[in-house]
Amino acid sequence: MAGRHEDVWVRAADPSVIGAVRRSAVALATAAGFDQNRTGQVAVAVTEAVSNLVKHAEDGVVLVRAHGERPGVVELVTVDRGPGIADLGRALRDGFSTSGTLGIGLGAIARMASAWDVHSMPGRGTVLVTHFTADGPPEPPLRASGIRRPIGEETVCGDSYAVVDTGGVITAVLCDGLGHGAAAAYASREAVRIFLDDPLAPPVAALERVHRGLGHTRGGAVAVVRVEHETVSYAGLGNISGWIAHAEGRQGMISLPGIAGHKGRRPQQYEYALPSHSTVVLHSDGLTDRWDPASFPGLFARTPAVIGATLLRDAGSRRDDACVVALRQRP
Incomplete structure (x- = not known):
């Protein structure tokens, strides 16, 4: 987490x-x-x-x-x-x-x-x-990683995420709190807290709980994703971008319009096939959605941590909070 x-x-x-x-x-x-x-x-x-x-x-x-x-x-x-x-x-x-x-x-x-x-x-x-690590021997590569950066010289980031890996199933949430600064950070951290109350719930159920629970905050864009075997389950509300990416290209996942905690259509869950050697990528609108996997030779064979940090560098904006989460299925 x-x-x-x-x-x-x-x-x-x-x-x-x-x-x-x-x-x-x-x-x-x-x-x-x-x-x-x-x-x-x-x-x-x-x-x-x-x-x-x-x-x-x-x-x-x-x-x-x-x-x-x-x-x-x-x-x-x-x-x-x-x-x-x-x-x-x-x-x-x-x-x-x-x-x-x-x-x-x-x-x-x-x-x-x-x-x-x-x-x-x-x-x-x-x-x-x-x-x-304390004992030094090699550790197995992680299937998930998140990384974020606040706008400009701000000290707090309005984007938050959490990842829960049970071994066979990996689930993640990403929230982009509306605006910037402490109030946006509070909203996004509340989304994470609510998600972690029951992280094994289906993504649409988790998103509905977050949507109901953010009413006392300024709200934000939220997406919940689950990777299991060869499938991806996804539910999003607002402008979180969700992708299934590989060396040759990517497939977008559907987020509905709205602001979690305030207004928006009833969340829906969508199911997608996850091809071998693909990476699921979530990011806030602090990154442009115009990045192309083909312009990063070799990147999508790397670990999720390197993928996320590279996308943050090349697609991220200093004019907004930015967050990337990258997930892989078990080999």
Whole structure:
């Protein structure tokens, strides 16, 4: 479950950022029960990754947080708009350190991580997602991830989400609170709270409860999705975009007009087939809905965390709160 705490993005504008992010990562690792040796490894890996951004990236930003979907995990996300890594395989080899590229130190970061994934396109940038656990061994990839960013320099995001994975079924909610700031954040967090009261209910039932429960707030756009085997169940009210995406294209899912908590048609649930190797993507209108999977070669073979962070970078707007949730069926 996630979306209850703010994702604090830091611009990698100067070397002072390196120490600040390292201290945040160390504090999170300590709180998660990492021993001194493992905490030191996290500090080294974070220093390496953020140093890369400061020295070589364009428009680099970094996020470090306690992972919402998997307790005890410290997650590091680095995002930039160039220059990219031309040869990821070479960059991961021991001793590779060609000056002026983001490949420096990538092999060392990967060795210290419990799990990691990366997508890079020369000239467009790199997204690196790294997970650290207390005992260090590799962890299985997550089937779901959410990521968000507030408008401009705002400190709270008006979009919230939650993910519940029972093993065979994965369900998620995304709410875009009307407007921005604290009141929008309250509405979206209320939507998440109501959803989590009974997250295993059918999406249309969950959305109806949220719709009734947001009457004391300013309301918002809400969508609930469930992925089970080879099917997707979806119910949306307002301008949340829902997609079934793969390397060659995408299929849109239907959200009805309205504002949850105030006005709108009675929610309906729609069922869709989920082809193999597809990813279900939900996002608020802080991202344009004109992104095309075909313009991201290799991206939809990556993990949901990397998919979400890349879409946030390339389709997101700084003029609105933005949130992306990406889900996969069990292999």
